[in-house]
Amino acid sequence: MAVNIPDSNYVYAALLRCNYFPMVRKYMDEIPPVFSTVDFTPEVASDLCQRCAPRKKGYDQIEYRATRFNNITRLMQIPHPLPYARLCESIFENWDALNHVCKNAQSRIKPALHDDDRLVILGEYNKLDAGRLVVMEKEKFPESVVEDLTISIGARYRVSADISTCFPSIYTHSIPWALVGHARAKSNHSTTLWYNDLDKRQRDLKRGETHGIPIGPATSNLISEVILYKIDENLRDKGYRFLRFIDDYKCYCETREQAEQFLLDLERELQKYLLTINIKKVVIEELPIPHRASWIIDLVNHLPDDDSPSSRKIADFFDYAINLQKKYPEGSILKYTSRSLVKRINESNAKVFLSYLASVSFHYPIVLPILCEAAKNNLKATQKLDFSSILKQQLKYRRSDAVCWTLYLMGICGKSIDVKLAEDVIATKDCMSMAMLIAIDQHKKKVAMFLNDYCDPNSEYDCDRYWILIHELSKETKKFENYRKKSGLTLLRHRDVHFVFPINV
Secondary structure, three states: OOOOOOOHHHHHHHHHHHOOOOOOEOOOOOOOOOEOOOOOOHHHHHHHHHHOOOOOOOOOOEEEEEEOOOOOEEEEEEOOHHHHHHHHHHHHHOHHHOHHHHHOOOEOOOOOOOOOOOOEEOOEEOOOOOOOOOOEOOOOOOHHHHHHHHHHOOOOEEEEEEEOOHHHHOEOOHHHHHHHOHHHHHHOOOOOOHHHHHHHHHHHOOOOOOEOOOOOOHHHHHHHHHHHHHHHHHHHHOOOEEEEEOOEEEEEEOOHHHHHHHHHHHHHHHHOOOOOEOHHHOEEEEOOOOOOOHHHHHHHHHOOOOOOOOHHHHHHHHHHHHHHHHHOOOOOHHHHHHHHHHHHOOOOOHHHHHHHHHHHHHHOHHHHHHHHHHHHHOHHHHOOOOOHHHHHHHHHOOOHHHHHHHHHHHHHOOOOOOHHHHHHHHHOOOHHHHHHHHHOOOOHHHHHHHHHHHOOOOOHHHHHOOHHHHHHOOOOOHHHHHHHHHHOHHHHHHOOOOOEOOOOO
16 A cells, blocks of 8 residues: 655654644644744744754753543653754754654554644634644544454454553663664664764654653654654564554454463563563453443433534433543543534533533543534634632642633633633743743732742753743743743743743634
């Protein structure tokens, strides 16, 4: 089957403008749309790399706590623009030696051309020179079903296994191992060699440390694919039939003994790159098994079938979903329910939908992006809703994404953030939550005061953890001028590059 491999120019633009901040999910619901890197073009990045010397000890990153469907937070990172631009530049210059990862038939999520080159930026469609390079879509019907069924023919067992804390466990020196082999990489340590330089630029994102790559930017997806490609290749050469979704393996075997042998071989291959299997998630199942979870089938069968369901039907469907969520606590049931309905909401049913979703979001903040989408299209229905209680709940658990989405929600609905609530946001010391206050143009002076009081301008790592605030509040934080100049933020300011934009209602 022919593979449509993106060219290097597409890759460079995609990594910088579309896949820099956490935006790899299908609906881009990791982070509110006021955060954008659309201004960070290849021309700007190349200028930044040419004019600004890299720091010898690397850079720190912004932490962003994202909430999963089970309310467990996952630590994501937003790298500093200068080391990130340097990493993207290296990928761009060496794409011919990296693009083999696009041909990995076993990987379901790999770098590719995507047809979403009209990304939602600031709530509007703007034409870009590239779409995203990485999009995480777990199931694409009917292609995924056909692929699973085809590969399972003749098998009696399916073994499932995933890599334990994949991105945080990646050893950056294993990048050259995967690209040119262990022996050659270990005997050639010069950073003038492109594969060692790629390793060095990856390390610079995280204080020069060799363990762990950031969760969020698509560069990490690409780097992980470089390593996992070699593991997949060796497993494929052993005759195994398997598919991989990021770090999640599913192998189809003729016997249970073969399934157990796959686990042994997978473990051996992972060990070559200092990775391990997550033992708690290993499952061997006898075929046939359903392609979709039973709760999804159950929900689909109860989904209202009209384009504009009545308020009663919406209420009944939510009630059914809430009971189902209790029965299947590990399923993302309420998010699936909300996403299934959001395109059918109009003036006649908006109040019930928004009321249910606001109530659910207090307990399951993963639905907040969908609540924002519905609220933006039905502002009148939000007038009597009080979102401050939702915000207080998310602040209590220090969920960066949930706080940001709730502040975004309050911003598009014209709700004011009182002084005490703003102080509670700032008290978390969470960079992106405070950046959201800038986006909704409320309490900016308090954010600037926090920066001036809390951040030491002589501590580069401290400043790195708040780089986006220091960049966007340059007029209010003069004490950081030297840091901005040395780290390239001054150049970005002169090129009129912003990363936080006002809400466009």
